[in-house]
Amino acid sequence: MxxxxxxxxxxxxxxxxxxxxxxxxxxxxxxxxxxxxxxxxxxxxxxxxxxxxxxxxxxxxxxxxxxxxxxxxxxxxxxxxxxxxxxxxxxxxxxxxxxxxxxxxxxxxxxxxxxxxxxxxxxxxxxxxxxxxxxALLAKLSVLYVHDARREQFVGVEIYRSIPKNVKIVREEFEFQIDYKDISMAGTGASELKKFLISKNFPPKFVKRVAIATYEAETNVVIHSNSTGRIKAYIEPEFVEVRVNDNGKGIENIDLAMKEGFSTAPDYVREYGFGAGMGLANMKRCADRMVILSSKGNGVFVEMHFWRHEDEN
Incomplete structure (x- = not known):
């Protein structure tokens, strides 16, 4: 990298x-x-x-x-x-x-x-x-989407959780391999991550946010990538980072893909109830910070950060 x-x-x-x-x-x-x-x-x-x-x-x-x-x-x-x-x-x-x-x-x-x-x-x-x-540069390229209230609260704090890592932190990890060949299995990884977080005593409201965002990211891999993918999560007491990546077709226009209702899902996928065009929008809504790196033919890398909010404890 x-x-x-x-x-x-x-x-x-x-x-x-x-x-x-x-x-x-x-x-x-x-x-x-x-x-x-x-x-x-x-x-x-x-x-x-x-x-x-x-x-x-x-x-x-x-x-x-x-x-x-x-x-x-x-x-x-x-x-x-x-x-x-x-x-x-x-x-x-x-x-x-x-x-x-x-x-x-x-x-x-x-x-x-x-x-x-x-x-x-x-x-x-x-x-x-x-x-x-x-x-600043990634934001200009329209590949970074941030709504991070916690950074605003702690002005001056440098959060070295970016791509790639500047600081190595020992954290517990979760990993799941996504199989794109069986659409009926979409969401299995998110379900397993939910169980993992509950076992680590994270509050239900917080876990729900993480699970929804991860489900949407996992489903996008299954529907759009034509490639296997991976979910990886790192946890700390007040923070969870989720990375979802694949090596598939990539996203040609991230700005367009972020628009609610926009979808390139084929008809057979819609028959399963997927492909409503809300995946990326829901991910952004649930995460405290979200980074998307992608281009046509080069797969998709999504990194989502979640902090425990006061009303989730």
């Missing part, structure tokens, strides 16, 4: 009009230079991020602190020291008016995972990661 860098490199020239301000995350989780390193460590842990801009009392950028710096502090028994003692002081920054292509060149040149975005007074106004860069 291609790396994030490879993917961005291939498609970013087509979107030269995008600027850093169009994709940066703001406001930003920061730490003051006079705070203790232990406080920065807790921020990194609780927010699940790997770096923090360091600011002064006026909000001006003074440095950046990373997990590597925290490890160094642990090794040298410095957790009660000020952040200013271990932070990187010569920070490479972006401005909101810089073009996306310039940002990508800096990612390539320096190898960093993120860049603070500052204004003319060096005040931190945002942050850009490779993840943000990829999301």
């Amino acid at each position: 291609e790396s994030v860098d490879d993917l961005i490199r291939k498609i970013q020239p087509y979107f030269s009009e995008l600027s850093v301000g169009d994709l940066m995350s703001s406001p930003v989780v920061t730490v003051r230079e006079d705070q203790r390193i232990n406080e920065a460590k807790e921020l990194l842990r609780t927010r699940r991020i790997s770096g923090l801009p360091v600011i002064d009392d006026g909000g001006r950028l003074k440095g950046i602190i990373s997990i590597e710096d925290i490890i160094h502090a642990l090794e040298n028994n410095m957790l009660n020291s000020n952040v200013s003692e271990i932070m990187t002081k010569n920070v490479v920054c972006l401005t909101k008016d810089e073009k996306i292509m310039d940002a990508f060149k800096k990612f390539e040149m320096y190898g960093y995972g993120r860049f603070p975005v500052v204004d003319e007074n060096k005040n931190v106004i945002g942050i850009v990661t490779k993840y943000d860069l990829m999301i």
Whole structure:
């Protein structure tokens, strides 16, 4: 599978009009230079991020602190020291008016995972990661569909669950092979996943959402791909990621396929009660984030993310 860098490199020239301000995350989780390193460590842990801009009392950028710096502090028994003692002081920054292509060149040149975005007074106004860069480009290509309220609630949190993985997390897994040859078996994988999630004590409302979306994705493989496929799920206490892929005919026009009621299912499939043209729309409606990667003749890859909502507990 291609790396994030490879993917961005291939498609970013087509979107030269995008600027850093169009994709940066703001406001930003920061730490003051006079705070203790232990406080920065807790921020990194609780927010699940790997770096923090360091600011002064006026909000001006003074440095950046990373997990590597925290490890160094642990090794040298410095957790009660000020952040200013271990932070990187010569920070490479972006401005909101810089073009996306310039940002990508800096990612390539320096190898960093993120860049603070500052204004003319060096005040931190945002942050850009490779993840943000990829999301912006894919969104422009109309292959990413997001309605992720949780990211909005935790502004500044970098969620490294993308394609491909930037962070390896040990999680329980579920896997099911889809047989496209027997249409009467469509939905078997979704049913097995439902049983699996129930056995892991996920609440019924949450499980229902995951099962519906997975059923629609599985059915699409059976109806449209003319190929075997696979369902794979990864679970954590508050989160489930489901991937469904096949090596079949692919989707020629994702925008059109996303429209409710649009269907290319043949008549014999409709006789079984499938092919109403609501599959992708229902998947998008149920998932908190959905990514579709496909092209004609190259199969379909669907990744869906589900978070437990308060009303589902």
